[in-house]
Amino acid sequence: MAVGIVGYGVYIPKSRIKREEIAKVWGGRGKGENAVLNENEDIITMAIEASVNAMEHSGLADVKEIDAIYLGTDSPPNIEHSSIGVIAQTLGARQDIEVMDFTTSTRAGIAALKACVDAVNAGRIKYGLVIASDYRPASPGSNMEMFFGGGAGAFIVGSKNTIADLEEVYSYSGNFRDNWRGQADTYVKDYEPRFTRQYGYSEYVLNSVTGLLSKTGLTIDQFQHIVFQQPDARLPIEMARKLKVTPEQTKAGSIFDDIGDTGAACLFIGLSSVFDRAVPGNRVLAVSYGSGTSDALYLTVREPTEKARKRCKPYQSYLASNSYIDYPQYLMGKGVLKKDEEPASLGVSPLSPFMWRASAELYRLIGAKCLNCGYVNFPPSQRKICIRCGSTEFKEVIFSRRGKIHTFCVNYYMPPGFESPLPIIIADLDDGVRHRALGTEMNPEEIKIDMPIELVLRKLASENNVDLYGNVFRPIRIK
Helix, strand or coil: CCCEEEEEEEECCCEEEEHHHHHHHHCCCCCCEEECCCCCCCHHHHHHHHHHHHHHHHCCCCHHHCCEEEEECCCCCCCCCCCHHHHHHHHCCCCCCEEEEECCCCCHHHHHHHHHHHHHHCCCCCCEEEEEEECCCCCCCCHHHHHECCEEEEEEEECCCCCEEEEEEEEEECCCCCEECCCCCCCCEECCHHHHHHHHHHHHHHHHHHHHHHHHCCCHHHCCEEEECCCCCHHHHHHHHHHCCCHHHHHCCCCHHHHCECHHHHHHHHHHHHHHHCCCCCEEEEECCECCEEEEEEEEECCCCHHHHHHCCCHHHHHHCCEECCHHHHHHHHCCCCCCCCCCCCCCCCCCHHHHHHHHHHHHCEEEEECCCCCEECCHHHCCCCCCCCCCCEEEEECCCEEEEEEEEEECCCCCCCCCCEEEEEEEECCCCEEEEEECCCCHHHCCCCCEEEEEEEEEEEECCEEEEEEEEEECCCC
């Protein structure tokens, strides 16, 4: 039984900063650019968007077919508390599924993928959702600030209708400390970059690749596509030279110049870019590295259906959908530069019983459609009686996530924790429901009536270091 990837999806934040903008402040040279998160984005919101794209691409009829969700990240929002709860609830997954968090390393995504493949092989699950989402914190002025970017990738793993099969894996590990971040550290640290390059990345990646080639009997030139972990521009090039890899073999999976070092998400995004253009029969080599461990994965591309190709939101489409910010805006997005005043106190605490009871309907946009007059009441837990006709008989419906602006207003001054200026949108959704929500990624001068918009889950605010999530409108990015 061949186990592999049934569907894949990526998410790249819209905001980008050119590395030359960082170099203007701290000196040095900067080539390329990094994808950076908005104030209301985090690894959870990125993971959800990548997962939705992967589900659509896979063609699975219902998210209820997913038996497990595995998340790999090196930048979890909480030291204790899983990030999967919000993801699973927003997607509408079953509650009897297996969930696992993998972290503390930039190879966390690949570790999650290996575990999911093993679970399918063992027959414990039929389909699993594996997500890699990352945006590691870098101190201002550091080399890492010049390189770190954000993004997410997601794979549906199964044994039927695969678009790429995982043929073999070889791992090489040891006790080596490269980058680290302790509980008392705000930012990622490193000891000495040259030492890390020579005795960390270079040694471990070289050994994992040569080990895989020996195990499979293949030679490096038999792989049409090769994706290396990309902590910077130099290391993958040096490794390619040592292994006699050609630029054509690495071209499709090279993402560092476009979006930066995306940590645990790097290989998922790079592989997705490869799958966008690979042809049946292509051999793919993917090589992770992090915390003194490297995994070499050998995959074979299968024949994707024409319908599957049309359902895909390719990596290049996210690259084309971008907007550039300057260094102060970048610092604001990271929370380093902020107003010196207390954030607004939330009317309802994220930890309150109300949020626990209502979170599913708020995240998934579940409404109660009146069986008498057809009006959709929202949220259902607070609308036991139809506000239009007084009926008490309802049918559960899931809102469409796309529509057009009916009317709007813009708040130009908001307390810390909220975007400013902040649009408030009333929209007519494609299913006929009229819904109100905040807006994001919108230039006030460009907002207009009948503008196409879509609903996405974002972080609205925080209280006591607990995040509150909700759906907001943004202009449609990828059609």
